[in-house]
Amino acid sequence: MSNSNNDTDNKFFSSADEFNVETLEDAQKIITQLRRSIRYHNYRYYILDQPVISDAEYDRLFNTLVEIEEKYPQLKSPDSPTQRIGAEPLDAFEKYEHETPMLSLQAVYTLKDLKDFVTRVKEELGKDNLDFIAEPKYDGLAVELVYQNGSLHVGATRGDGYIGEDITSNIKTISEIPLSLLKHGEQEIPASLTVRGEILMYKEEFNKLNQERVNNGEKPFANPRNAAAGTVRQLDPSITAERPLHIFLYELVGASDYGFETQWEALHEIVNWGLKVNLEKIALCPDMDALTNYYQKIGEERESLPYDIDGVVFKVNRLDLQQELGMRTRDPRWAIAVKFPPKRKVTDLKDVKVQVGRTGKLTPVAILEQVNIAGVEITRASLHNWSEIEKKDIRIGDKVLIERAGDVIPYVVKPLTEYREGNESPIPIPEECPVCHEEVTVSEDKKIVRCTNINCPSRRRERLLHFVSRKAMNIEGLGDKTVQKLIDKELVTTLPSLYDLTKEDLLSLEGFADKSAENIIEEIEKSKTKHPLDRFLYSLGIPLIGEYSSRVLAQNYQSLEDLMDTSKEELEEIRDIGPDIAESVVSFFSNKENRKNVKDLLEKGLKIYNPYQETERDLEGLTFVFTGTLENYSRTEIKDLVERRGGRATSSVSSNTDFLIVGKSPGSKLEEAKALDVQILTEEEFIEFLEKKKKE
Ligand SMILES: [Zn+2]
Structure with a gap:
């Protein structure tokens, strides 16, 4: 049996010492130890969230392993921690037959149904006291993982419960899933074992991914579950590897065969083997009160959890009693899922308002009789577009069903036509x-539906609001109301005309005093100073071009002029730029008025530079070391940036180090730097330093 000797922490490498590898035998020995150490540190990091070494130290161990494996390819092994990425794309997934069927659970919607279930189970077993184990019902993708001799052998989807798909190479890219189990607790790891759980994408990561997709002209995913499922079922594992996925395991198949007596015990033990279980959220419930409390508590926490859940699962805790209860045709008799009621309510559709966006697109918005859905007061809902309205036959005056899901804007599901009185209007x-x-x-x-007038006040207003917003030109003091007034009085008509605005203009508006007018003029003036190209592109409000695409464009074009004269074909060659975005960019810059606007903005004195095409070597002679997690850059990005500007980025602190840049949860380097009197900067201070250097 593998992994049986590494019980104590001090048997693991915690730093990449100089390894002396001269023979194949040496290599074999070191590789084995390195792999074991890395697995252990993965476990501390991903499963326990308690790393004992710094990220950089970890990277060094990892890179050392990669190096030795490169040198001795005959020692490579599919369960090495280095093998997470790298499998070739597939044409289709292989079928995978589950040895024990992955059946779904009986689902109910009320506490009364739950009570009936508990009563029935107690009667059948002839027991008054019975423990249930409670856990959240995750809204993700159910998977099965099979380990053989401690190594991940297969990862498969549920499919129809009997036959799923073999998604092993994608499963391997998920850091929370160990490629090799870790012997760390009381129990020996069985030679063969099967666990089941749910793969999830966290809400925040889902929103970020969708934003990127929208920016790239791709269709956003409907919800985190679809995103997780779509990602896991990618034929190209390198795409899966780029997206953040998580897992919670909740079943050890055939747990009693391994000597466990309860579900609780089995779940707590498999954590010691390196498998991720949401121990924080599982609970033992000895009676109906405890079950009810758990259901209500999780229901209240639901919105604030980082992942989506859609109910609660209760299982009889004792494994022998589970067996006694047995199965029905499609589901076990010892478990039940109590789902949360959907967040839907009925209200009156009072009116429909039409909004005009900055690209001229008209959007219908439902004005509703106020209604409270899951704690939030709702007065407006999306109607999507007129095609939807027609398809669903929604009319003003209808009673309509409104749904609110997560952070998404509520929308009109359908009209309740049975309530119609005849005076509803299309x-x-x-x-x-x-x-x-x-x-x-x-x-x-x-x-x-689009307004064709490029000078439509509504479009002007939206364009200007976007231009001055925080992520664009960041001109403070120009809020909704002021912008509306400027547009109404035609004091600002085009983006460049914002720079002709005078203090007197502002004073002519209601509510402005000397000081406040001066402040705004000052802010506008200030916005002329050096702007990164990507931010400027974003400010222009080119359809489909968000923050992410702007950055990609700046990374691929030397200057604004180059981009303005590019072709659709050239754009489409860039990874992450889809045909829709390419089309949008080209059509934007081929419009005479847009070109004139850009030219005028530059003539007004707006300064733009491309941070991704640095030519000045203003960091020459300086050595930087980074520790902890940075908010604005990945390690590679920051290293690139320093090196492009002539500086050196090294991985360890020495007397030659000029600056240590400290991110979140810094490692031991911070102490080392203090001891050596190296200058220490926060990420923010570092960014300021870079800016200052540039202006010198
Ligand atoms: Zn219009």
């Missing part, structure tokens, strides 16, 4: 723009 596609009354164009599928 919602026609507007014939003109509600703001400027110019003509609109309607796409064939009726999904896109």
Whole structure:
């Protein structure tokens, strides 16, 4: 049996000492020890969240292993920690037959159903006292992992419960899933074992991924579950590897065969083997009160959990009693899922308002009789577009069903036509723009309705608001109301005309005093100083170009002029730039008015530089070391940046180090730097330092 001797921490490497590898035998020995050490540190980091070495130290161990494996390819092994990424894309997944079927659980929606379940189980077993184990019902993708002799052998989806898909190479890219089990507790690791759990994408990571997809002109995922499922079922594992996925395991198949008596015991032991269990959220419930409390408590926590859940699962804790209860055709008799009621309510659709966005797109918004859904007061909901309205036959005056899911804007699910009285009115596609009354164009599928007037005040307003926003030009003091007034009075008509605004103009507006007007003029003036190209591109409000795409463009073009004269073909060659984005960029810059706007902005004195195409070597002669997690850069990015500007980025602190940059949870380097009197900067101070250098 593998992994049986490494019980104590001090048998693991915690730093990459100089290894003396001269023979194949040496290499074999060191590789074995390195792999074991790295597995142990993975476990401390991913499973326990208690690393005992710094990230850099870990990287050094890892890189040493890579080096030795490169030198002795005959010693490579599929369960080495270095083998997470690298499998070739597949044409299709192999089928995988589950040895024990992965059945779903009986699902109910009320506490009364839960009570009936508990009563029935107690009666069948003839017991008054019975422990249940409670856990959240994750809204992710169910998977099965099979380990043989301690190594990950297969990862598979549930499929229809009997036959799933073999997704092993994708599963291997998920850091929370050990490629090799770790012997760390009381129990020996069985030679063959199967565990089951749920793969999840956290809400925050889901939102970020979707934002990137939208920026790239790709279709966003509907919810974290779809995103996780889509990611795990990628034929190209390198795509899976780029996306953050998590796992919680909740079942050791055939646990009683390994000598466990309860589900509780089995779950606590497999954690010691390096498998991730959400121990914090599981509970033992001895009676109906405890079950009810657990259900209600998790229900209250639901919104604030980092991952989606859609209910609670209760299982009889004792494994022998589970066996006694047995199975029905499709589900076990010893477990039940109590789902949360969907967050839907019925209210009146009072009116429909039409908004005009900065690209001229008209969007219908439902104005509702106020309704409280899961603690949030709702007065507006999305109607998507007129094609949806027509398909669902939604009318003003209808009673409508509203759903609110997660952080997404609530939307109208459907009208309840049985309540109609005959005086409801349909919602026609507007014939003109509600703001400027110019003509609109309607796409064939009726999904896109656009105001054709490029100078539509509503579009001007949205464009200007976007231009001054924090992530764009960041001009403070120009809020919603002021911008509206500037547009209404035509004091600002185009983006460049913002720079012609005078103090007197502002004073002519209601609510402005000397000081406040001066402040705004000062802010506008200040915005002319050096702007990174990506931020400027973002500010222009080119359709589909968000923060991410702006950055990609700046990374691939030397200057604004180069980008303005590029072709669709050239753009499409860039990874992460899809055809829709390419089209949008080219069509934006081929528009005369847009080109003039850009030219005028530059003539007004706006300074732009491309931070990704640095030519000045202003960090020459300086040596930097980084420790901890940085917020704005990955390690590679920051190293690149320093090196492009002529500096050196090294991995350990010495008397030659000029600066130590400290991120979140710094490692031992911080102490080393203090001891050597090396200058220490926070990430923020470092960014300021870079800016200052540039201006010198
Ligand atoms: Zn208009």
